[in-house]
Amino acid sequence: MSLAALPVRLADIEDAAALLDGVIDRTPVAHSRALSRLVGTEVNLKAENLQRAGSFKVRGAYVRMAKLTAEEKARGVVAASAGNHAQGVALAADRLGITARIYMPMGAALPKVAATRDHGAEVVLHGDAVDEALAEAQRHAERTGAVFVHPFDHTDIVAGQGTLGLELLDQIPDVDTVITGVGGGGLLAGVAVAVKARAEQLGRPIRLIGVQAENAAAYPPSLAGDALVTLERVSTIADGIAVGKPGQLPFSIIKELVDDVVTVSEDSLAQALIFLLERNKLVVEPAGAVGVAALLDGRLQERYPDLGSTAVVLSGGNIDPMLMLKVIQRGLSAAGRYMTIKMMLTDRPGELALISKVIAVQDANVTGVDHTRIGGALSMGDVSITIDMETKGHEHCRQVLRALEAEGFHPVVVH
Missing domain, CATH: 3.30.70.260 (ACT domain)
Known part of the structure; x- marks a missing residue:
């Protein structure tokens, strides 16, 4: 399928970037000497963990909500999330003057719940997993007429997340490989459109690799079978990508544009988080560290000896301090x-x-x-x-x- 035939195009992402101008931060890129030495190629880190509300999610949420009609804005919005999308929607709603109701699973990290409320949203705890909270949010939208803001399965959400890809290429124009985590797929799909479209303009290839936690990896079987697969069980410390089923829209883009989706273990995630703390002085949540985990465990280098100039997206930094204590202990144990x-x-x-x-x-x-x-x-x-x-x-x-x-x-x- 050509880029022009995809449901989200480069022009959509450029329009989204214009909407976000002055709303979000242009997050920095940090060169990692320690990771570059270990991997054997130049590695840069796109520090989206330093974004407003602590993750990339505000990009898509704001674009989706800014494009609502006046009548839709008056009805308010409803969303569901383990934390990052919740904060993105809450922040966007506050900026746009829209009332927001957010469903979060019962086990959501307390700092994420508190931060969402601090942005002015109403938080309702429901269910044991994000998928249950999502279902309840959709029921609320049907009952009340509130606009449901999906975390990843909407063209405006994907376009908004894709603005990260445009930023990345402006900051690292010679990048050869881009690695980012994937849950439902909104970020990876948006970045893929931006990166592949710009690569086509530049006349050179840029490799796109997605990374999932192995205990929440619905994309590899879905891509292998060319059909959405729903996992029976999702259990990972990477709550930001703990999604049991890919989004239909992101999946349709990822299967066309993304070169590979790999998985990493819980121990690899823990070690990556500690590596980023110790060697790069960056606080990153497990979901944001999956790309670094994939490099540290050596699987990507085995599969792609020619990674070249590599950029890893650190997609979020919202980590519960109690989880950090557990992750640090697990990571130290895994490293001996x-x-x-x-x-x-x-x-x-x-x-x-x-x-x-x-x-x-x-x-x-x-x-x-x-x-x-x-x-x-x-x-x-x-x-x-x-x-x-x-x-x-x-x-x-x-x-x-x-x-x-x-x-x-x-x-x-x-x-």
Whole structure:
């Protein structure tokens, strides 16, 4: 299919950019020396986590709502989201003077709920997943006449998100590969139209790669079968892309323009988030870190040895501090920098002191100890001990375990 035949075209995205002028921030591009060295090619990060409301979502939401008629604006809008689209709609509604009702799943991060309310929207918690909140938002629209603002399945939403692609090419005109996360597909579809249309004008190819969390990856099977696939279960720390079914409109664009959609594990996501914190000083939510995760785990380099100048979109930075604590711990554990072990001991003086000495000699740092004599699995005279410690990598972890085993202990790694 030609670019001119697609439901969203470059002209639509350019019109959207004009609407957004003065409304959104032109987010910076940061060169990542650390990631470039690891990957073996130049890597730049499009820091959309620094966008107003903390993500790219305000782009599409504002464009969709700015184009409503006066009568539609008077009826108000309704939307559903785990957080980023919610904040984008709430911010756009505040700028445009439109009342907004947002349905969010019961487990939505408290900071995202609070931020949505702070922008003036009414928040209603409903269901355990985004798909349930979406269904309820659509029912509300049918009952009341409020305009439903879909998070990704609308031409104006896709055009608005595509403005990020125009910005990116203005900032990195020689880019060869663009990588971005994908949930429902609005961002990837919009960026694909912008990037491929500009590539056609430049007369050179630009590769587009989407990345999904492997526990919320509906696009690979949908693309393979050329039909929308609904996942039975979605479970990922990347709540911003935890979507069980692609949008029909984005799917129709992505299958024509996007070169590949790959997946990453939860551990890879956690390590990517820590990498961005430590090496690039950027706070990014898991959904925004999926592109970096795909580079860090090496799969993309294996599939595409010629990535060339690469741009990764960091699509959002709205992360619950409590989730950040869990993700950091998981990421450190996956990198061998944090280890928890459990052992059964004989309850006699000196055992704990010996264990502490062994760990100290190996230059590991104990951060927590749980020592109990009570439990159904414990025999009289036994003690269960759980030890948390900071380590220096996988080989160091193995070194600590070998040292404990040499003293007659039988440590089991919990994580």
